[in-house]
Amino acid sequence: MSELHRLLTFPSRPITDAAYATELHRFLASGIPATYTLEQVAAFEQGRGAEQDDIDGSNTTPLHILTRSLPLSLTEEETDVVLKMMDILFEYGAGWNFIDYENKTIGDLLLEKGQDRNGKLYKRVVAAGVSAELLLRKINGGEIEFLEVDRDDQAQEETVSTTAAVVQPDTDRTADDSKTYLATPLEYTDDSLITKDNKDGVMMDWETEIMAVAAKTICSTGSAKEKIILNVGFGMGIIDTFIQKEKPTQHYICEAHPDVLARMKTDGWYDRPNVIILEGKWQDSLNKLLDEGDTFFDGIYYDTFSEHYQDMLDLYDVVVGLLKPEGVFSFFNGLGADRPLCYDVYREIVTIDVNNYGMNCQYANVSVNLNQDWQNVKRSYFNCNYYYHPRITFT
Ligand SMILES: C[S@@+](CC[C@H](N)C(=O)[O-])C[C@H]1O[C@@H](n2cnc3c(N)ncnc32)[C@H](O)[C@@H]1O
Structure with a gap:
């Protein structure tokens, strides 16, 4: 586990701006990618190269580690610091729809941690997803490249990364x-x-x-x-x-x-x-x-x-x-x-x-x-x- 990842496990309380948001910003500003995954750390440690992506594999991103580690008893002030950390991660290019080693999205983990669908943290991830989808639609000049995820293929995830494991479609379908x-x-x-x-x-x-x-x-x-x-x-x-x-x-x-x-x-x-x-x-x-x-x-x-x-x-x-x-x-x-x-x-x-x-x-x-x-x-x-x-x- 890298220092960045360790920080996101919230080793000490309370979660304050100085101890967490500022530190997180320092790591990312120094060049550590907001998409640096646990799988990449493992690949690096095994000498396979940190840049190696496993397209079919999971991507346990910093945001997954953060949401997995969220204390159940977050105070209002701590929630605001976590929200700021999410803002920083998204600002530095974190994706909203990666799936981790347990096949979970950040949304799944937030709900498991007792966060409300209408709460600040969950809504922040949804907002990131909406922005990413609308931005990609613009970038694609209207040619929207959706992946099918439902019965009639209306709903479709756009990949936010071509190499990363995001919510993937079943492509073998009539x-x-x-x-x-x-x-x-x-x-x-x-x-x-x-x-x-x-x-x-x-x-x-x-x-x-x-x-x-x-x-x-x-x-x-x-x-x-x-x-x-x-x-x-x-x-x-x-x-x-x-x-x-x-x-x-x-x-x-x-x-x-x-x-x-x-x-x-x-x-x-x-x-x-x-x-x-x-x-x-x-x-x-x-x-x-x-x-x-x-x-x-x-x-x-x-x-x-x-x-x-x-x-x-x-x-x-x-x-x-x-x-x-x-x-x-x-x-x-x-x-x-x-x-x-x-x-x-x-x-x-x-x-x-x-x-x-x-x-x-x-x-x-x-x-x-x-x-x-x-x-x-x-x-x-x-x-x-x-x-x-x-x-x-x-x-
Ligand atoms: C999910 S079913 C509809 C089920 C329906 N709501 C019901 O209550 O049983 C979808 C239907 O849309 C038809 N369909 C697919 N593409 C179509 C299109 N472009 N124009 C008209 N019908 C289409 C399919 O053949 C299929 O019968």
């Missing part, structure tokens, strides 16, 4: 890209819709409660005389079944996959008097509606598969054109949901992005039953036992 997915055969099981060969979970019935809440949200405006609702992505038709119970005057369903469309035919969705099916990708169907200029919705829901957050940014353009002034937009929020910290970062990013479109996002917490059996699918795509349900309206 669901990686929309074109491949739409040409991939699907299979309906008793409680899910999966890709036939890869067993990627497209939709699973543990989400039923979320879909029930979402249907209520998007059907909450409009009147008995005119309630026009749009759902993008049919999947198992769970939300569409709930929407039907709200008796919309017109219920549009946009769906692109041939196997899903075939299922919708068999199940009689094409014959329902108030249902209008838009076959094909929303990118085509909805832009056509926009061009025609005579259909506007009281509620819009978006839940697709194999799309990226960039697609959602494109969707916002369409939503602002198709939503009535009092209308409500919502979507399946799996953005970053395989890691609580990433989930919190994307919660903020969505808020910022929709604000830029003159919209406001409010979240409701829905508890999620995580006893879901993931046996029949390749990997779990939701690892939080709560769900941030978004309700987006014009401000």
Whole structure:
């Protein structure tokens, strides 16, 4: 362990500015990187070279050591010193989304140490994540390079370092890209819709409660005389079944996959008097509606598969054109949901992005039953036992 690392274990109390923040600053100003990991120290001690990164390995950074060592009984003054230390580490280039030797993010460790999600320290890490994501988007000139971390690839971690072990995606997935997915055969099981060969979970019935809440949200405006609702992505038709119970005057369903469309035919969705099916990708169907200029919705829901957050940014353009002034937009929020910290970062990013479109996002917490059996699918795509349900309206 280096001197820097030792300092971050808080060997003495109280945690004061002079003993810790000033010392930390001195170390970093002398050239020790804020990303100097325990793994690099070990590699150096074993003569493998401190600069050697193990791309598949962990990165136990100074911030991990600091959060792991946090006393449970921090005073208010000590919390402020720790916050200052975090500021210094971020200022010197510490990353927010590295994972350590126990596969934990800084956010995981803070929560384990009893820090509150709304507390200064956790919020500081989220703020660092949001800044890093938005900055990278700018640097990439709009070409956002997201890594998929959830079911439908909306939520995606950007790497903050090309060599470091950050939250990593499972890259071996049919669901990686929309074109491949739409040409991939699907299979309906008793409680899910999966890709036939890869067993990627497209939709699973543990989400039923979320879909029930979402249907209520998007059907909450409009009147008995005119309630026009749009759902993008049919999947198992769970939300569409709930929407039907709200008796919309017109219920549009946009769906692109041939196997899903075939299922919708068999199940009689094409014959329902108030249902209008838009076959094909929303990118085509909805832009056509926009061009025609005579259909506007009281509620819009978006839940697709194999799309990226960039697609959602494109969707916002369409939503602002198709939503009535009092209308409500919502979507399946799996953005970053395989890691609580990433989930919190994307919660903020969505808020910022929709604000830029003159919209406001409010979240409701829905508890999620995580006893879901993931046996029949390749990997779990939701690892939080709560769900941030978004309700987006014009401000
Ligand atoms: C997760 S499922 C939707 C589940 C649905 N919310 C429910 O309650 O059952 C995603 C659906 O979006 C469809 N989809 C994927 N990309 C699409 C696109 N670009 N346009 C329209 N539908 C798409 C998929 O074929 C799939 O049926």
